[in-house]
Amino acid sequence: MSALRAACRAVAARDMAQDSAHDLAHLDRVWANAQAIADGEGGADMVVLCAAAYLHDLVNLPKDAPDRAQASMRSAQAAAPHLATLGMTPDRITATQHAIAAHSFSAGIPPETPEARILRDADRLDALGAIGIARAFAVSGALDRALYHANDPFAATRTPDDQSFSLDHWPAKLLRLPDGMSTETGRRIAQARVATMLRFARDLAAEIGHAPNGWAADG
C-alpha cells in the first residue's frame, strides 16, 4: 500500500495543476480522511481508495470556468493510463475512475460504490474543522474578500453573502456539509468538525466584542 501511495502521489506531484487549495497536502489529508472513514464503515478496497484519493484532482478548473462540471470526469480519464502503468486490474481501474468522477458536487454523478462514497465524504471533510477554517480564510484572502460583515458578522439580520464576506460562506455552505454526507462515519466526523468551527466562531465573537448571534448561536 505504501508503494502504491508513493507512486500515485508522485503522479499527482508531476501532473496535478496545483493551487493553494489543491496541493499535495490536500491529497494527504483526503487519504487520511478516507482511511478513517473506511475504518468506521467496516472496510473498503483500499487500493482503489488510495489511488482515487491521490488522483481525484488531477484536472482542476477555476470556479468560474464554463466546463468546471467536467473536471472530475476529466480527472478520471487522466488517471486511467497511470493506473494501468501501475499494474492495476481493469475492474479496479473502472472502480477508481468512478470514485474520482463522482467525488465532486458539480459533476452531479451519484456515488455507487463504498469507495466512491468514502472519497466524496473524505474530500468534503477537508472543508470543515480547523483545516476548513484555514482553507476558507486563505481562499477569501486570495479573492480579497472581507473577513466578515462589520455590523452583523454572523448574519443575524441579513441573508449571507459569501461573495463579499468570508464568514458568510459558513452558513451558506460549510455548516450544511454534514447533511450531505454519504456515509455514517463521514457524517459523524463532519459534525465533530462543525462543532470545532462553532467554538471558533464563539471565540471570535468574544474577541470582536460581538454577541455570537445568528448561526453562531447554534453551537
Add this chain to the structure above:
Amino acid sequence: MSALRAACRAVAARDMAQDSAHDLAHLDRVWANAQAIADGEGGADMVVLCAAAYLHDLVNLPKDAPDRAQASMRSAQAAAPHLATLGMTPDRITATQHAIAAHSFSAGIPPETPEARILRDADRLDALGAIGIARAFAVSGALDRALYHANDPFAATRTPDDQSFSLDHWPAKLLRLPDGMSTETGRRIAQARVATMLRFARDLAAEIGHAPNGWAADG
C-alpha cells in the same frame, strides 16, 4: 464618546487606504481591545485613546515599501487636522499623535504614555486569537503561500519559513507577541489568545493525521 467615535470612524472610512488587513472592522476591534485594556489598567484618557484607535492606520504602506517605517509617523501627521476640526485641545492632539506614531513595530518609537502603550497592545492583540488565525490565513492566501509544510507542519525539525508557509508565521512572530506587550492586561489577554491558537493547532494536527509536535507541543 460615541459622537467622537462616530466622527473618527467617518474620517477613517473616507481617508484610510483600506485593504483586507486594514479596514473599519480592524479599527472597531482595536477600539474594543483598547477599552478592555484600559479597564484592566485602571483607566486612561479615553478621548485620546478612541481618536488614536480610529486614526492609527490612516497611512498604510505595503510591507515591502522602503519608507514603511514612516507609516505610523505619517498617520500621526495626517490625523492632526482632523483632531483640530473635532475641537480637541492641543495637549490631547499631541498625545493622540504620539500614540499613533508609537504604535507600530517598524517605527521604533517607545510608547511613553498609558494611551500609547494601550494602543500598541490593542493593535497587536488583533494578530492573536481566533481573529489572528483568520487574518493570518487570509494574508497568506492573498500572498499565495501554502498553509503549512506538508511533511513537518509544526517545524519540529527545521527553521520556520514564514515566507513559504502560513503556519510558520506563528512560531516566527505571532506566538511571541505576548512577551512584547507593554501592559499587564495586554499580556494577559495575549496569553489567553495564544492558548486559543494552540488549541486550534492541536485540532489541526489531529485532522491532518500529524502529531502536534514542534511548537504545537507547547500547548
